[in-house]
Amino acid sequence: MNKQQNILIIGAGLCGSLLALRLAQRGYNVSIYEKRPDLRKVKMSAGRSINLAFSNRGNKGIKLVELEEKIKALCIPMKGRMIHDAHGNTFQSNYSGKSHEFINSISRRDLNVLLLDEAEKHENVNIYFNKKCKSVNFEKTTALFKDYSTQTEFVEDADVIIATDGAGSAMRKSYYLEKKFLFSFSQNYLSHGYKELSILPKTPGEYQLEKNALHIWPRGDFMLIALPNLDGSFTVTLFLSYHDGKYNFNNLAEENDVLEFFQNEFPDALAIMPNLLGDFFKNPTSPLGTIKCTPWHYKGNTLLMGDAAHAIVPFYGQGMNASFEDVVELDNILDKNLSTWEEVFQTYEHQRKQDTDAIADLAVDNFHEMKDHVANPIFQEKRKLEMAFEQHFPDAYASKYALVTFNENMGYHEAMLKGRAQDKAILNLLNDGVIAYPNTVNLKTLKPILEKVKTETNAILDDNRIAGLNY
Amino acid sequence: MNKQQNILIIGAGLCGSLLALRLAQRGYNVSIYEKRPDLRKVKMSAGRSINLAFSNRGNKGIKLVELEEKIKALCIPMKGRMIHDAHGNTFQSNYSGKSHEFINSISRRDLNVLLLDEAEKHENVNIYFNKKCKSVNFEKTTALFKDYSTQTEFVEDADVIIATDGAGSAMRKSYYLEKKFLFSFSQNYLSHGYKELSILPKTPGEYQLEKNALHIWPRGDFMLIALPNLDGSFTVTLFLSYHDGKYNFNNLAEENDVLEFFQNEFPDALAIMPNLLGDFFKNPTSPLGTIKCTPWHYKGNTLLMGDAAHAIVPFYGQGMNASFEDVVELDNILDKNLSTWEEVFQTYEHQRKQDTDAIADLAVDNFHEMKDHVANPIFQEKRKLEMAFEQHFPDAYASKYALVTFNENMGYHEAMLKGRAQDKAILNLLNDGVIAYPNTVNLKTLKPILEKVKTETNAILDDNRIAGLNY
Missing domain, CATH: 3.50.50.60 (FAD/NAD(P)-binding domain)
Known part of the structure; x- marks a missing residue:
């Protein structure tokens, strides 16, 4: 050596x-x-x-x-996800309740x-x-x-x-x-593949969407995302099933099929993607x-x-x-x-x-979470609660996403165990009516909820440990 | 068609x-x-x-x-496991508390x-x-x-x-x-490989060990098993790490090493395996x-x-x-x-x-359970309790092993979910002192324990379902 x-x-x-x-x-x-x-x-x-x-x-x-x-x-810092719904409405969901926690497009x-x-x-x-x-x-x-x-x-x-x-x-x-x-x-493939597309700058350096966000058009079984580039463009990725559903890579064979798909599902994106068909039929579909x-x-x-x-x-x-x-x-x-x-x-x-x-x-x-839970109210309530925890108790709470993404001194395996246990705790406490997103959100109303989540999370980790489970 | x-x-x-x-x-x-x-x-x-x-x-x-x-x-019906300890003592542990539930050697x-x-x-x-x-x-x-x-x-x-x-x-x-x-x-390999050995009949058709059992010499990190054949012989299989531990397939290179290993770990088996060295060095070591x-x-x-x-x-x-x-x-x-x-x-x-x-x-x-839990008292208490449940409530309880082995109308996946939840329930209830193996075992003492196990098992399955978990 x-x-x-x-x-x-x-x-x-x-x-x-x-x-x-x-x-x-x-x-x-x-x-x-x-x-x-x-x-x-x-x-x-x-x-x-x-x-x-x-x-x-x-x-x-x-x-x-x-x-x-x-x-x-x-x-390019991306502070959060900019969600685009099927009607072209947008709303931002930060990656973390802590302002210094963001990801970057590079x-x-x-x-x-x-x-x-x-x-x-x-x-x-x-x-x-x-x-x-x-x-x-x-x-x-x-x-x-x-x-x-x-x-x-x-x-x-x-x-x-x-x-x-x-x-x-x-x-x-x-x-x-x-x-x-x-x-x-x-080697394990998902049912879905991906294809890269683009949104070009309006004029050089001029972004057609909010620059400091990761844009997502979630549609359950498929989605579009876009990340900003320094030149004002966005690289867009379509994630879509190869075989299943009304629209899939196999049956999007003609230009009209692709246009109809985008018109129905991503109208606001289509409006700024005049180059869609060129990209779509030039770029490969790749497996995941x-x-x-x-x-x-x-x-x-x-x-x-x-x-x-x-x-x-x-x-x-x-x-x-x-x-x-x-x-x-x-x-x-x-x-x-x-x-x-x-x-x-x-x-x-x-x-x-x-x-x-x-x-x-x-x-x-x-x-799977993105596909299955996008329309599940209990998952959305969990996310709101976690954002509130992160904002009000920045040193005492980190979501699974934050543990993985922003807590770089904790290994992925520990982040997985803790993150999964927290998710399970919050979802069950919400489902059982033990906790709920408070009408007034402040330190005082959140504190007892956070305590219940922590207690339940630790109980879940203990139960798994005693049963010899490691996931 | x-x-x-x-x-x-x-x-x-x-x-x-x-x-x-x-x-x-x-x-x-x-x-x-x-x-x-x-x-x-x-x-x-x-x-x-x-x-x-x-x-x-x-x-x-x-x-x-x-x-x-x-x-x-x-x-050849095998009613249970015949456990051989390191001193040559044996005790039988039936596969099920139900007498019609057994496996066969063929x-x-x-x-x-x-x-x-x-x-x-x-x-x-x-x-x-x-x-x-x-x-x-x-x-x-x-x-x-x-x-x-x-x-x-x-x-x-x-x-x-x-x-x-x-x-x-x-x-x-x-x-x-x-x-x-x-x-x-x-393709996923275990750390251990296996080698087939044999125990021959004393005289043709005369078994040297109990015929109607699957014999196991569990030693934590390795084990020997034996299944009976119609001719009075047993096919013996040694499961052992390739690389790790004091004894492993890599370092059992000489006849003396093998003899020492069997003398220290499986003395009762060695006594009826005069053909050990021939088998050991003739037969291949195969991966799992x-x-x-x-x-x-x-x-x-x-x-x-x-x-x-x-x-x-x-x-x-x-x-x-x-x-x-x-x-x-x-x-x-x-x-x-x-x-x-x-x-x-x-x-x-x-x-x-x-x-x-x-x-x-x-x-x-x-x-892993056989390796890690063989000396764990809480796992042994669980097994005793499950045997008692199966004996006293044959229609109301089946262990994970029984669900997999004897409940052939339930798919493996459902057996896995239910069996894992039951194991987790019993281990945690025992660990937390909520239940214990009763001093007097009868319908009356077992019934409330079984009820607690069932309630806890269902709670575990519900919690997993609400969290979207499928394992």
Whole structure:
């Protein structure tokens, strides 16, 4: 584990480039191989600046490499959800009752460029583009690449290989296909896919919707969302079933079908999307999948990180944040000065796996919650109550969403257990008439309600613990 | 869906041969292709007659094909678990407080022979051995086979292909590898593997242990079990971690290690296992895996059934029973006279999938329960109480084990929800001192305890339902 060791990273996406930067700061010799061209040298068309939700856990990784100030310039704060109903009415629902708790829209490309630029400032970092990893020999710690420029194949040797090559990871495929050890693996698709669309600026830089919000058009079985970009555009994503319901990706085959669908369901969005049909038929429909696996590492030779180890669906906005937190967690373990990479990787997986499993499950839960509970009055009353708790007792209450998104020092697994227990407590106390949203909302009226919620939450956690349940 | 259609079944194991027999009874033309030789023509060595737990759900399939009487001759009733402690003391714990509720040990080979013989009595059934399925073209409804006798490959066409080719299903691999539709898939291994051993008869037909019991040597992190065979032998299975603990499969490398392990942990078993070392080093160590996937079918062309669709770990003794229940469920749907195979397969999967997912999860739960709770007094008190409930209130109470094993008209999923809620209720009521195992056990002392358990169980189910939880 001396600092002159050569670390080969497969994939120069967000996780790989942050990891490379951090390992370079720690003194390792880092080579990154990326199958795509250098995105700093490739033009992207207008309205195609895909963005992501960047929040507290992601920021831990950014702080680690001391880029907090530079990132801020790329971020558009989103204080809450702007809900658009079927008649075009809107109302805002903040992410938290605490004003300093919000999430950010950030361009995947801008963030990746920054991380690559910063990594390349280190002379112990080399980045190679257009080199696609085809397989990894995890016993010899070598990787086979195809050079897209020359159409030749070559093998690279390293002391350690870390694959951050995303949900379709080539190294994970080698783990799976080689059958040299017992590899637990799952890929689980939702019934729904997604398609990216866009709302362009009215004039350059002029937003057609409220800039500082994540816009949602929830319709139960499907929904549209929009996140702002720095250029005044919004990236819009349609989540829709492949096969089921009156409208689905399979039967939206003709231009008129798509127009009718948007006219009926999203009229206010359609009015500012003259480019809808072009986007709809040009852009692919992509699946929504969860990937889990174990072990992530083979001895001390190779390690999967980021989406390569745990791809999740986007309904908590935590994909990139979880990957950045991976880098922070690995870095913490490197601080322990363990004597072998095998110990590092084992410790890392042992500590991290339950958290990435939890955020994967939470994200799928949220897909169902958004579909099923959007019209459920008891869920809406719960949300109102939680917002009031967060406003009036900022230090004493955090909702499941806030535990996951804003309480970055609590692991996802603990956030899941506590968040689920709180939800269950509030829903049942409301249902049983033990509590209700007060007519007058103030510290005095809320306090006894919060106490009941806390007592019930703890009782639920105790009951589960005694029964040996861990979910 | 006319009755002259040709149905090709891949795999002549237990599920495939029961399915073939039932479809033949319904009038279809059935061809089965099996990769192994005809087991009726192959000799097996003494002590290698691998056996299985056969219980009520499996018997539903046997009743369907009217073989109940013939099966009985192959069954050895096991009334309960015979627990062997580390000092060689034994005590019996019945499977149920109801005397007619027991499970059976049955030889996999004898059962398979019976089903093959019965299937072959139908002239519309043809069975081909030594034909290994290599892949399935599910769009053309053809299968590629390799003939092990001639070493040639050939393609078979059919109206419908049903794969019952077990956990390593070739058709499931085709679904996975072809990537022509979104295929959700998981393979999850436990930390433990298993190895088959044997206890031979003292003299032919003379059992060295109680015949009518499933013997268990529970040791927390590992265990030995033994099931009786008709010839007086027992098939013994060692469940042990691959890597962890003082003793594990990785470090039991020398004869002395194995002897020391058995001497320290299973001295009474060792005394009747002179053949231990031969068995141990001859027989493979095999993994314990759970497989889930969806969809099981491709249009109306192909369908996965049995272990090919849902392989489970053996800790509930339900693997074969679940596969036989698959045949019953499919048969029920054929009774509906739907107009296409696609509707049949869709309806079947829609009804069946949540139940096979549930038994898969229950079986993994039981692995952990057996490891973690063997020395937990509150779990033991729960078990005593449940036995008393079942004895004194046979119509009013069934434990989770009994719901799964003996209540064959309740689906696995409902059994799981109810069984888990009951467990949680009893454990918490005991822990909180609300109930206790009575000093005098009779109808009068048990009745109020049972009422409290039922009330609490219903409250738990209600609370979960209100919170939208389904586990």
